[in-house]
Every structure is written in C-alpha cells, then in structure tokens.
Amino acid sequence: MGLGMVYRWFICKFLWALLLSVAFLGGCTSTQKLVNSKWYEIETKHFRIVTNGNSEKVERLAVDLERLRVVAERHIGFIPDQQKLTVYALSDTLSFKGVSGREDVRMVVGLFRNTSHGSFALVNLAGNKYFPGNPARQILFHEYVHFLTYGRSSSNLPYWYSEGMAEVFSTISFREDEYELGMIPISRAITLDYSRELPLKTLLEAKNGSLNNKDREALYANGWMLAHWLIFDRQRAKALGRYLNSYNKGLAEARPLWEELGMTFEELESQYRSLPKSKFGYFRMPMPKVKEAEFNSAVTRLPKKNAILEIANFMAITGQEVAQLKSFIDYAEKQEIRSYELNSAMAVAELQAGNFPKAKGWLDSIPVEFHGERWFLEVQARIGLAEELSKFENINLNAVVDIRDKYVKLVNSQDDVPIYWYELAVVMQVLGYPREDYLEILEQAYLRAPRNVRIAWWYAHELYVSRDKEYFAQVASPLMVQLSNLERESRLTSMRREIEQIKGDRLSAKPVKEGLGEKLEKYQSMTGKKAVALALDFRGSFAVGLSEENVDQQVANDNALGLCEKYRKRYKVFGKCRLYAEGDQVVGTGAIEIRL
Structure with missing residues (x-):
C-alpha cells in the first residue's frame, strides 16, 4: 500500500464518532455501566478474558491471541509464563474508563498493568472503532508482543525496533491455516502522511521516555516503517540480526546498523527518507503446525457478584483513587451486591494510599466469622507488614513472626499469587533468615510476575550481588x-x-x-x-x-x-x-x- 494515499474520510468519521461519544458519556456513569452489565469469562490455554462485551466476538479474539502466540514463538524468542494472562475486554469507553481509572480514554484504548498479583491487559473493544483494522485489537496485539519480549529474557532491543516490531505484529490476521503479516496500522499511516519526518539519527538513538508525545508517535510509525523494510528482506534481515546481537551484548566495537547493511549512514538516511513514498506489502504464510487443542476455548457466564468483586480488587491493587473505588462499591451495594470482600478491597486501596488507620478501620469492620477467608488473611498480613516496616529499628519481631505464619498459609492455599511469595521473602529477610532461604522464595515471586518492577528490581540486585551474570x-x-x-x-x-x-x-x-x-x-x-x-x-x-x-x-x-x-x-x-x-x-x- 502506498503511504501517500491515507484514508482521509476516516478522519471525518472519527470526529463524528467523538461527538457521539461525548453525547453518550453524558447519560450514564462508568460505575453504572459496569455494575449493570452482563459479564462473561473466556478461557483458553494461555489466556483468561473477562468481558462485558459480545462473548462470541471476544471468544474469537481469545483464539486469535493463542494464534498470535504460536506465530510469535516462531519469530520472537521468549520464555513462557507460568500464569495465564488476564485480559479485561471492556465493551465501551465508559467501561474502560471505570476499570482503568484513566481520564484520557479517547486517546488510550488499551494498556497493560504488571502488578504484584500478576499481569493484566485492558482493552476498549469500541476504541477508535471507526478506523479500519480494529484498532483495539491492534493495541492488544502490540502490547502482547511487548509482554512476551519483556518477560524473562536477556534480550535488550533498541527502542525503535521494539516498538516497530510490535507494530508489525499488531495487524496480523488469520484465515484457516494461514496468517498475514505486515499490514500498516491506519494510525501509523496517518502519522507518516501528515507528520514531520523523525530524523533517522533521532530514531536510532531514542530511548524510552526520551521523546515528547508527538515524536513518540512518530517513532512508532517510523519504527514500523524501518522494521518492515528490514524484516521482510532476507539479506537485510540477516544484517539486522547481526546488529541486534551485538547491540544486545553492548559491545564497544559493535558495528552500527548501516555498516551491517553495507551502507554509509548517509546512504541509509537517503533510503529511510524515501520509504514513506514506497509500497509496503503484506506477507501470507502457513501457520506453524500445532495440536488443535492449543486453540480450544470455553465461555461461561460470570455471576455479577463475582465480576464486581474482581473489578473492585483490580481497582484496589492498581492504586486507583480511594474515592472512585468507594463510589463503585456504594453503587454496587445499592444494587443489592454485597460482600465483606468489598471491605477488604477498600482496606487495600487505603493501604496503597498510605492511610494505615483507615485501612485498619476497614479491616476491623469485617466480622470475625470471615477472618479465616484468604482475602481477609491477605489484607491483614499486608497491613501488619507495612505497619511494622514503618518502624524500622523498632520492629516487633514477634508480630513479624505472626505475619510470616499468615503468608505461609496464603502461599499454601493459593501458590500462584506473586505477592504472597514476595512479601514472605520480605518477612524472611527482616527476621534474619539465611540469604539463600529467602532468595528461593523471592525467585518464586519473580517466576510468577517477571514484569512487576518492584519484584524484578529486588531480584536483579540480589542476582548481581550473587555475581550470577547470566x-x-x-x-x-x-x-x-x-x-x-x-x-x-x-x-x-x-x-x-x-x-x-x-x-x-x-x-x-x-x-x-x-x-x-x-x-x-x-x-x-x-x-x-x-x-x-x-x-x-x-x-x-x-x-x-x-x-x-x-x-x-x-x-x-x-x-x-x-x-x-x-x-x-x-x-x-x-x-x-x-x-x-x-x-x-x-x-x-x-x-x-x-x-x-
């Protein structure tokens, strides 16, 4: 497709859609939309999707995610996760705003949250729906490629290539035993057609966080363009592979990209400037052979109470505003959806905000007959640990021993929750356990949540101190x-x-x-x-x-x-x-x- 011919009429449709969405947002709140929705759960081998959208369409999306994973395994090196990825596929902008807590919901239609309870993806199924190619699906696929490459991997990719490669995979489509790869996302075509060119030097040297918003959008588009030009040519792909290998090793003598291509910088820059006027095709390839069971899926109706509890807990662990969560819970209770587990979610939210007295107040409001529930033990242990750590030299070690016992119970009752392992490791370090003992526990937390910054940050330091280079x-x-x-x-x-x-x-x-x-x-x-x-x-x-x-x-x-x-x-x-x-x-x- 020539990049000069961008679908301008979609701009008009998009602006019209914005006007319609403003009118719609005025008639209903996010809380009302979430509480009054019908909810479904779709499970596949590697994904669990919770949705208030069309369950049949979301089931097809789940199967395509499994297909993307199979194709990515062929093209991208990654280490499989121990846990399923949870995806919240929200039916519309109101639902997305309510679960994500974002105010910029007209600009953001998908995101990932890597928490100490595991990784979550959120997608607005109606996001930019007047653009072709299903932008919400593209965002989810883009972020899932990052999810795979940012896991337990020693790969260190240049920023432009990391984003460009994710954009290339974002538009993948499937038909019977084939997949098509390489189509341009419409938003990137618009950027290349209308925006100023991002200089090649700026593109190649950019790092995450080094660009303003406009230049970052240009990096996504130009990264797609350059990655596409390199990946789908055999000789250029070999040169790219050599460059990425030396970049990953951080070698001082590593040759720059243009030299690996047998070009001068000026020659590559000239080629780069001509690319927006080029034609970029897509490529059809046979699907890798896998067992049909890899794509099996199951759809079940999720009881409304279960959905509300899950959303409330997600809002709490991701640090959304306490007042927003309280409003959500209050409305749910007006609709006869009641559970003391919602009180525990409020306690977590107050704890995340650093309000120990309020967190303990919510915990104390839960009757004693629920004190053996896992959700109560978790919040009780977390509040107790946070309170003791705030004392530093005056920590009550007897209290910490009691907290340790709670975390042991939590790990034994549900061993796939990363934060149970992580905070057990913290407790063991505070109690003076041998280093090798708490490192075994910390590793279990990392294996369950390799993308959580808090867990990975500590573990990286410990591995460095152990001189475990690999x-x-x-x-x-x-x-x-x-x-x-x-x-x-x-x-x-x-x-x-x-x-x-x-x-x-x-x-x-x-x-x-x-x-x-x-x-x-x-x-x-x-x-x-x-x-x-x-x-x-x-x-x-x-x-x-x-x-x-x-x-x-x-x-x-x-x-x-x-x-x-x-x-x-x-x-x-x-x-x-x-x-x-x-x-x-x-x-x-x-x-x-x-x-x-």
Whole structure:
C-alpha cells in the first residue's frame, strides 16, 4: 500500500464518532455501566478474558491471541509464563474508563498493568472503532508482543525496533491455516502522511521516555516503517540480526546498523527518507503446525457478584483513587451486591494510599466469622507488614513472626499469587533468615510476575550481588525497558556495566547517584589489604562499607563492617551488613566463592 494515499474520510468519521461519544458519556456513569452489565469469562490455554462485551466476538479474539502466540514463538524468542494472562475486554469507553481509572480514554484504548498479583491487559473493544483494522485489537496485539519480549529474557532491543516490531505484529490476521503479516496500522499511516519526518539519527538513538508525545508517535510509525523494510528482506534481515546481537551484548566495537547493511549512514538516511513514498506489502504464510487443542476455548457466564468483586480488587491493587473505588462499591451495594470482600478491597486501596488507620478501620469492620477467608488473611498480613516496616529499628519481631505464619498459609492455599511469595521473602529477610532461604522464595515471586518492577528490581540486585551474570541479564534487560526513573536506570546500568565489563559508550551514561556498580568498580581499583561489606534490602536500598589497610586483613574487614553499619542506619536499610569480599575473593553471596 502506498503511504501517500491515507484514508482521509476516516478522519471525518472519527470526529463524528467523538461527538457521539461525548453525547453518550453524558447519560450514564462508568460505575453504572459496569455494575449493570452482563459479564462473561473466556478461557483458553494461555489466556483468561473477562468481558462485558459480545462473548462470541471476544471468544474469537481469545483464539486469535493463542494464534498470535504460536506465530510469535516462531519469530520472537521468549520464555513462557507460568500464569495465564488476564485480559479485561471492556465493551465501551465508559467501561474502560471505570476499570482503568484513566481520564484520557479517547486517546488510550488499551494498556497493560504488571502488578504484584500478576499481569493484566485492558482493552476498549469500541476504541477508535471507526478506523479500519480494529484498532483495539491492534493495541492488544502490540502490547502482547511487548509482554512476551519483556518477560524473562536477556534480550535488550533498541527502542525503535521494539516498538516497530510490535507494530508489525499488531495487524496480523488469520484465515484457516494461514496468517498475514505486515499490514500498516491506519494510525501509523496517518502519522507518516501528515507528520514531520523523525530524523533517522533521532530514531536510532531514542530511548524510552526520551521523546515528547508527538515524536513518540512518530517513532512508532517510523519504527514500523524501518522494521518492515528490514524484516521482510532476507539479506537485510540477516544484517539486522547481526546488529541486534551485538547491540544486545553492548559491545564497544559493535558495528552500527548501516555498516551491517553495507551502507554509509548517509546512504541509509537517503533510503529511510524515501520509504514513506514506497509500497509496503503484506506477507501470507502457513501457520506453524500445532495440536488443535492449543486453540480450544470455553465461555461461561460470570455471576455479577463475582465480576464486581474482581473489578473492585483490580481497582484496589492498581492504586486507583480511594474515592472512585468507594463510589463503585456504594453503587454496587445499592444494587443489592454485597460482600465483606468489598471491605477488604477498600482496606487495600487505603493501604496503597498510605492511610494505615483507615485501612485498619476497614479491616476491623469485617466480622470475625470471615477472618479465616484468604482475602481477609491477605489484607491483614499486608497491613501488619507495612505497619511494622514503618518502624524500622523498632520492629516487633514477634508480630513479624505472626505475619510470616499468615503468608505461609496464603502461599499454601493459593501458590500462584506473586505477592504472597514476595512479601514472605520480605518477612524472611527482616527476621534474619539465611540469604539463600529467602532468595528461593523471592525467585518464586519473580517466576510468577517477571514484569512487576518492584519484584524484578529486588531480584536483579540480589542476582548481581550473587555475581550470577547470566540470570542477572535475563532479569535486568527487560526491567531496563520498563524503568522511567533516571536514578534507577543509571543504577541498573552501573551494575550491568560492571558485571559484564562493558566499556562501550552505550552503557557509559553518567550516574545520577553512585550505584552498586560504581562501588564495586571503586573497590576493584583498591590495592593492599581490602574488604567490602554490604547490606541490601527488598527495596533495592543498600549500604556499602569499603576499607583498605596496609597490614592487617582482619582490620580491613572490621572497618568495612563498621562503615556499612553506619550507612545502613543512616539510609534505613533493612538488610544486615555482611562481609561481601576480602581482597578479590567474594565470600558473602550465599553461593560458591568467586573472584571479582
């Protein structure tokens, strides 16, 4: 399709649709829409979809998600998840606004939330419905490709290619035993036709969060264009593969993309500028052979009470405004939908907002006969742990032991909930368990929620301290893509640069604050009798004591431990100070002894 011929009449239809949606939004609230809907649950091998839309259409969407997963397995390397992905397929903009808590619902029609309870996708089935190609479906497919590549993978893709590749897969379609790949999303065609060109240098060097909104939209479109041009040509695809391999390794001597293509930068730039006037075809290929059972699906009617409880709990764990959740629950109760589990959702929402007294008040409102329910134990344990952690040095260890026992019960009753494992690991660290013991528990949390930043952040630090280079890369690479905090990004970069001994420019950004990587690099430059002591806690907070002596190793060890303890108290680090290294020998990882 030539990009110069963009479907301008769709702009008129889209504006008309906006006017209609404004009129519609005035007649009903999100809460009313959600509570008064009929709900369905569609399950396949790897997906669980909850919807208040057309169940037959959503079932077809579920089967196509399974097909996309099979095709992606052929083209994209990823490690399968232990859990099904939960998708909330909302029938319209009102429903999407109510569940997502977003105000910009006319601009956003789909999103992912990677929580400590697992990963969730939200999609507005009516989003941009006057555009061709089903934009809501495209958004879901785009984000699912990210979901696969941002999981447990050591791949570190350039930003432009990560987004461009996801856009290429977003328009995939299926017919009988074939699939079609490569059609342009209409929104990207509009961007390429109307917007100013994003310079090639800007495209290739962009990082997540480095562009304004307009340029980010241009990156999606130009990323699709360049990725399409590279992927669907055999020789260019080989050159792209070599480039991505060296980029992923962070090699200082890695050749840039244009050299891998046998071009100068100016030649690639000239080709790039001509691409919007080119024709981009799509490609039809046979589906990979899999058992028919891979695409089996089951549809059941979800009782309204169950749907309301699930939505309320989702709103709570994703930190939506307490007042919004309270309004939702109040209306549900007016419609005779009552459960003390809704009180526990309010307690979680108040806890997320940092309101301990209000959270405890909601918990206390639940009658004693429900205190053995899993949902009550969860909130009771979470509130108790948060309250004790707020005391730092004055923690009541007997209370923490009681909290530990609650988490053990929770893990034993439902072992697929990541936060149960994560907070059990936190409790074990606070109680002074051996490091290898709580790391086994933390790994279980990570395996169940590899995209949750809080869990992956702690686990990446622990793997770094263990000098587990391969597993660290597997956790840190997708985590880096998700970080929007410059200080955290620089800290993770410093660790990766040190453990992989990377000297190239790509990982040499000046850190905002001195991270663990800089600390260990400084230690390695010391001479004589030297030692380093380290305390690391579940937040990724750390304290480091470095000591260098001319004569006595024991004096160096004691000084390092003393400095570490001083900084641990100053920065309120929960982990205990341990001797980490003597000379060049790492001794405090809880693993085999290795050399720095």
